[in-house]
Amino acid sequence: MKEGLVLRPPVAPCDESAMIRFCQRLVRQRSYTGEEGGVAKLLAAAMTELGFDDVRTDAAGNVIGEIRGGPGPKLLFDGHMDTVEVSDREKWSVDPFAGVIKDGRLYGRGASDMKCALAAMVYGLAPLAKYKDKLKGSVVVSGTVCEETFEGLALGRVVEAVRPDYVVIGEASALSLKRGQRGRAEIAVTTFGKAAHSSNPAVGKNAVYMMMKLAERIVRTAVPRDDFLGEGILELTDIVSVPYPGASVVPHQCRATFDRRLLVGETEESVLAPLRRCVAELAADDGAFRAEVEVVTAEQVCYTGEKMAGKRFFPAWVLPETDCLVAGALRGLRQGGLDPEVTKYSFCTNGSYSAGIAGIPTIGFGPGREDGAHVVDEYMELNQLTGAAAGYQAIAASILKFDE
Template identity: 45%
Template sequence: MNKVYAVDKAELLELVQGMIRIPSYTGNEEKLVDFLEKYMKKQGFDEVKIDEMGNLMGTIHGNHAGPSLLFDGHLDTVEIGNPSDWQLDPFAGEIRNGRLYGRGTSDMKGALGAMVYAAGCIDREKLRGSVTVSGTVDEEVAEGISLMGVLATIHPDLVVIGESTGLRVNTGQRGRAEISLKTMGKRAHSASPQIGINAVKKMMLLLKSMEAYVPNRHPVLGEAILELTDIISSPYPGASVVPELCEVTFDRRLLPGETQEQVLAQIEELLSHHKDEVKYELSIRPNDVLTWTGRELGGVRFAPAWNYDKEEPWKEAACSLLSKDGLLEGLGTYDFCTNGSASAGAKNIPTLGYGPGNEVQAHTVDEYIDVENLYRGAKGYLLLMQHLGKEWKR
């Protein structure tokens, strides 16, 4: 058997199960980073480094000139919720009926483990260029920000995002912005509301006007979205107090080309006739989340959209390699936001998504990944790592 196809299923499962058994909620990825750092060094990666954000990067250098490829997966997971809702231990990594269960199996320790494993199997004598695998932090709360940190160190010619695709090649996604809208009032005793200004009532006026929002549409990615996701008043609880502040958050799903300025201007236009009667502030939320190293992510929560629906040499080469070996289940786009917002959306680096997980399993109770797809995904990654540098006619 050609070395590139010699994927040891038992070894791969041992690695991914080890990852599942290490809880790595957002901001608490340190133990998983340590685990994978040791594995990379044991497997002979040429360079293994951790940046100030806490992102892990491992690189294999080939013996021939060629492109730099980056394979990225995030280290963090969402929390499990109520443990009693799970039929199986979310951190045991149990296998039943061909499925590996646990938090992060599909989103996305399975894919990241498959990438790390595959890179360790590369034949340097036949590799053109270099391959880096990055484990990025805090993706679940701020897509793309940590990968931007990786891209400041690694300068790839192509990026593969391992988010779940069911072994399709995905070449686009809507972006995401978190928008904050605040109304300011005047505190008073609720027995004398006439001497105060109720910030919640002022917010109700603005929300009514925002119902007139008309989404733009993209021929491939569909409609933009503006969805109210939370609302809170201050003080809270507000016993006997007229609230002086109300803040709401909108999840705005973005289309290619939309900028921060355009998104805010569109909302301002809906609210403009309230300027004389409502004091409000509109902004994109800051990334004030701390990574496990204690560093603040920085920037704002604005992850651009991206889409490669036209023919591209790198896309054709990747799909040709995967399809020849039965490792491609079709083409598509993501319904959700990924770190591709950094590589493709912000930096315009050729980017594709390819992952063994099932996107409907993300964040669910009793999350799982099909073991056979995990195995096929590792083979697909190894195939791309080993041969894309040769097949891609740049």
């Protein structure tokens, strides 16, 4: 948001001081993935206090609050409650869980990704509760769990329960409007050799050497490109041998993980096919070469004890700029005093489910810079926070035709 630019909320301004204090409370409540219970309680209590008509927590621990207007569509605003861990605390200049404010910034783990966005949704949309008779539709806010490990898996449960017509993802966008994103797939490649004593390696077959040949071929594999979303990146992220550590043992297995950024229309089969061709080519040259390629399947235990499992394949999505959700959001934001750029997210979000799987029109709009997540001294500029609160209200009022 440009310096000095102030958004004008179409209904009523929120209590900005209370919102900032609420952000501090959220940041002070550590909520690593699977540990979101404390934030969930704060979020549910705030929604109830601010007049949301219905506030509930589902079996996975997602918090869902609704302001019910008249007949019309349901507009869901989503933000995740979990954060990545602080693994480098000694590098922070402030306590990552103190919620310190200085020089117009609120510091702490989750400030950017994405507790301040959640606070802006709750406080920015709360004034609509007093004017719901003028809303042609309903507003729903969800605080979802486990996004950092499973983009969209928990949101899927919210979508099934709420049945929204439109979704707004609150990930950081610097108050620009996002109409798409690349997806993400986590791909496991495993080579199978033969164990032997490392003093006599000729009687074995080293799975790591096999992986070196395969990985070299895989990284030369061409990936597709999209004019809007960019390149479908394929990047090696780790290699682990079995056994590990392997003192005096020729490893009989090796597993590598590749991060593949997905474009619209790509499927699990289309993504895996080129990698499987690499395996087939090496097997044709060496009859003893064996390897498998698959999308990783994993399980996540929620703070409630509920287990969620699924494949780490999160589709890409793009909403046309002419879509009524994009046009309506732009109209509301511009009427409120903001002229956002319309662009795309560079990372994966819960929109992979709402748009990529469920096919629900989805946009992104949130406070803070996209590169401000997961960093040392993570922070949120307070003017971005207040701008987002007014912006969320402006989007809701425009889409739900407030007092038209």
